[in-house]
Amino acid sequence: MKDTIKEENTQSNESNTESQNENESESKVLEFFEESSKGKSPNLSENLILFNNLTKIDGELEEIEEVKGDLPEKIKTLEGKVKDIENKISVNQIKIKELSNEENELGDENILSEERMEKYDEQKYNVRSNKEYDDIMKAIDSCFEIVEKNEERIKEIKTIKEEMNIETEELKTNDEEVKKELEENQKSLNELNIQFEKEEIELKNKRDEILSKVGAENKHLYEKLNGTYKGEATAIVRNGNCSGCFNSIPPQREIEIRSALEIFTCQSCGRILIDESLIKNVS
Numbered sequence: 001m002k003d004t005i006k007e008e009n010t011q012s013n014e015s016n017t018e019s020q021n022e023n024e025s026e027s028k029v030l031e032f033f034e035e036s037s038k039g040k041s042p043n044l045s046e047n048l049i050l051f052n053n054l055t056k057i058d059g060e061l062e063e064i065e066e067v068k069g070d071l072p073e074k075i076k077t078l079e080g081k082v083k084d085i086e087n088k089i090s091v092n093q094i095k096i097k098e099l100s101n102e103e104n105e106l107g108d109e110n111i112l113s114e115e116r117m118e119k120y121d122e123q124k125y126n127v128r129s130n131k132e133y134d135d136i137m138k139a140i141d142s143c144f145e146i147v148e149k150n151e152e153r154i155k156e157i158k159t160i161k162e163e164m165n166i167e168t169e170e171l172k173t174n175d176e177e178v179k180k181e182l183e184e185n186q187k188s189l190n191e192l193n194i195q196f197e198k199e200e201i202e203l204k205n206k207r208d209e210i211l212s213k214v215g216a217e218n219k220h221l222y223e224k225l226n227g228t229y230k231g232e233a234t235a236i237v238r239n240g241n242c243s244g245c246f247n248s249i250p251p252q253r254e255i256e257i258r259s260a261l262e263i264f265t266c267q268s269c270g271r272i273l274i275d276e277s278l279i280k281n282v283s
């Protein structure tokens with residue numbers, strides 16, 4: 001345990017050196033870490049300061065997300081589109097194959113029927129009775145009906161196949177277009193990711209470090225609020241108002257918030273409330 005603390009402390013020192021030239025409030029954050037890792041367990045006002053620092057970090061992370069804008073969402077939509085189009089193409093291809101099989105079977109059946117018709121045609125000259133002749137003529141008729149019916153269906157299949165082939169070609173063109181758009185968006189996002197990667201990793205590491213100090217229950221509270229108010233989970237109490245929703249806070253509650261013996265959330269917006277004096281004392 002001691003080793004872990006020590007390690008964290010070293011890390012803090014390292015990042016402290018790295019971010020020396022960054023804004024002042026950040027270096028205050030690190031100073032605070034060093035102090036707390038020397039064995040002082042955070043009291044509630046320290047917890048509130050941690051929350052305040054988390055909010056700053058999440059605010060910066062949110063800014064990065066805003067620069068990335070709707071690219072991640074757009075990429076997701078385009079990926080879904082590509083999947084849909086490619087599904088349709090494969091469904092079409094299966095249907096076309098089935099139709100081709102049917103067409104072939106009907107064609108084979110027609111060849112057989114025509115062969116039979118030829119045979120019957122020869123037989124009809126060798127009949128020995130009118131009944132035999134009638135039977136042969138009936139058989140020829142039924143073969144003829146089969147051929148006619150099949151030809152009609154073959155014609156129908158050819159039309160459907162033609163339409164489906166056109167549709168498939170259109171889908172393939174569309175697929176190419178969407179894929180190209182997807183690729184361009186992915187490229188843009190990758191570039192932004194590379195640009196912000198280092199910053200994001202640093203912020204996330206700092207975030208994890210602070211979160212490890214606030215305790216499970218507080219972590220849950222903070223994460224829940226940060227999920228709703230990205231980068232604005234805490235609000236400052238200034239002139240009796242919540243800086244998040246600008247609703248007024250009863251004077252008695254304001255005093256309680258200032259004394260920081262409990263963690264209070266805004267009755268209107270739910271944000272964690274921090275008295276301005278607490279932050280001023282730190283910075």
Ligand SMILES: [Zn+2]
Nearest residue numbers: 242245266269
């Ligand atoms: Zn509020």
